[in-house]
Amino acid sequence: MKLLLWPALLALTLPGLSLGVSTQDHAQAVLKFGPRVAGSAGNEQARSYLEAQFRALGYQTRRETFAYPRFDDLGSDVRVGEQLLTGNALQNSGGGEVTAPVVRVPGVGTPADFARVDVRGRVAVVERGQIPFIEKTRAALAAGAVGVVIVNNSAGDFRGTLGERVDVPVLGVSPTVGAALKDGQPVTLRVRVREGNVQAVNLIAFKAGVDKPDVLFGAHLDSAPGAPGANDNLSGSLAVLDLARRAANTPLSARSYFLLFDGEEDGLLGSRAFVKDNPDMVKGLKGMMNLDMVGVNVSSLSIRGEAPLVEAAQRAGVSASVDTASSSDQVPFRQAGVPTLFFNRGLDANYHQPGDTLLDPALVEQAAEAAFKIANEVLKMAPLK
Structure with missing residues (x-):
């Protein structure tokens, strides 16, 4: 694992930064980079853009790199x-x-x-x-x-x-x-195939001095080959950015990490790498919330996970249910003993297809709002033993 800490002045030197930029504007900017397959130029361009947005909100960022073998169909x-x-x-x-x-x-x-x-x-x-x-x-x-x-x-x-x-x-x-x-x-x-190692990158945003968060919000930024990945999963990534915006001037920001995972499409590899490389931090988490495909309303927002966070959701007035069947980046955290919630709106018709070009900003923001409300209840929970 390699850690890279980017200087705070970066946000002041990059063009196109604005605290007033809308979710729709962010979506249009990132989708111009094309599919975000782990290890690709589009993947890195999207990550750099979103990194700048986190920093414009007052967060520091860190990159954690990891490598894995992959088979590519050319x-x-x-x-x-x-x-x-x-x-x-x-x-x-x-x-x-x-x-x-x-x-x-x-x-x-x-x-x-x-x-x-x-x-x-x-x-x-x-x-x-x-x-x-x-x-x-x-x-x-x-x-x-x-x-x-x-x-x-x-x-x-x-x-x-x-x-x-x-x-x-x-x-x-x-x-x-x-x-x-x-x-x-x-x-x-x-x-036509190629076999080799992928250099992948997890992006972490956090407030200065926060090294033991209580809550972690996550989404995978990478997309499937050939898919622009608007719903899967730029929608979740932009929800995490919106959560960072909502939390920026509240106590939640000083007790949270905001992660954009890489390598999810190749087997939850970014979240697995993070859990493996940060055992002490993961052990101290009260909860992890993962947002994956929340921008297309196939069905109403589904929030599922383990009982402690489901109960926190209910206290926040948000509907949630106990269910651990879903496979996404919350799984490695759950396996490490962290209570998790999975936010999802169902499998849309353009899943992993070139047609995955649209998301509804209002739906993204609704998912972020629900996670924000729940997280503030999670902060009141006793630490995990």
């Missing part, structure tokens, strides 16, 4: 005649390009299914489901296939992992693309 597809059909390389797939006839494999891709067809020197097309991707792929390789296409068993694309490295290209496609791959038809399967 653009993979299958060509049928003049038609180019896109898909997603499965993690651990080999890269490369092969041209060969298609063989549609019956069943779900067990060895017995492959025994019913001849896939030697061909591209095996098999349906998703029932058995792991790696078992389908092993069976294809054992039967002599030079490439594998796995067709989703529900609408749309999918991303997946094999769990172990293989030497042939393996592509996941939608049912629509799968239907275009006819038995015996020549295709060119192209899988």
Whole structure:
């Protein structure tokens, strides 16, 4: 882990800073940077912009860096005649390009299914489901296939992992693309992948002198590949910024940390790194509140978590329920014994898609207001033992 403390004068030297800038203005500014995949230029540009906004509110900031290996799909597809059909390389797939006839494999891709067809020197097309991707792929390789296409068993694309490295290209496609791959038809399967380490960064905002916060507000700033990430999760990140604004001149600011996590889309890696690297701070927290996808009203705002914070919410007049089923950046904190709350409005239609370009500032601010009210009740709670 590497700590970088940025000087307070930074906020005075960066352009475009204003305490009167609206949530909508912030959203438009950040979305211009494009998708915020961890390790990308857009990710860093968004973080630097929001860091400046925290500092304009009177907060200090610190960056905590961490690294992890990642498999990146650089653009993979299958060509049928003049038609180019896109898909997603499965993690651990080999890269490369092969041209060969298609063989549609019956069943779900067990060895017995492959025994019913001849896939030697061909591209095996098999349906998703029932058995792991790696078992389908092993069976294809054992039967002599030079490439594998796995067709989703529900609408749309999918991303997946094999769990172990293989030497042939393996592509996941939608049912629509799968239907275009006819038995015996020549295709060119192209899988372009890159494996390497990602340098990721968590951003922390806090008031000078605060090293033992009682409350931590968090959201992940990174987005999925190809997705501008307006709702997932610029909405949560801007809610954390709005919380910092609301708290700036109140006692809450001197007892809180405001975090924008990196690497959530790759497996909650930013929050896991923070918990691992700050055990004493985490141990002393009365509560952690995580905001993820709060800018599109798929359903009313859902606030769920452990009993101590649910009870604090009820005392604040905010509806909340006991539930620990959700997977987001609150999970590593909960696993470390910290009471958590998860703020979410449901899975919208543009989740992880290029169409994730819109958020409703009013909904973002409503989520921030609810968290602010709850946090002030959490401050009254006795310290954790």
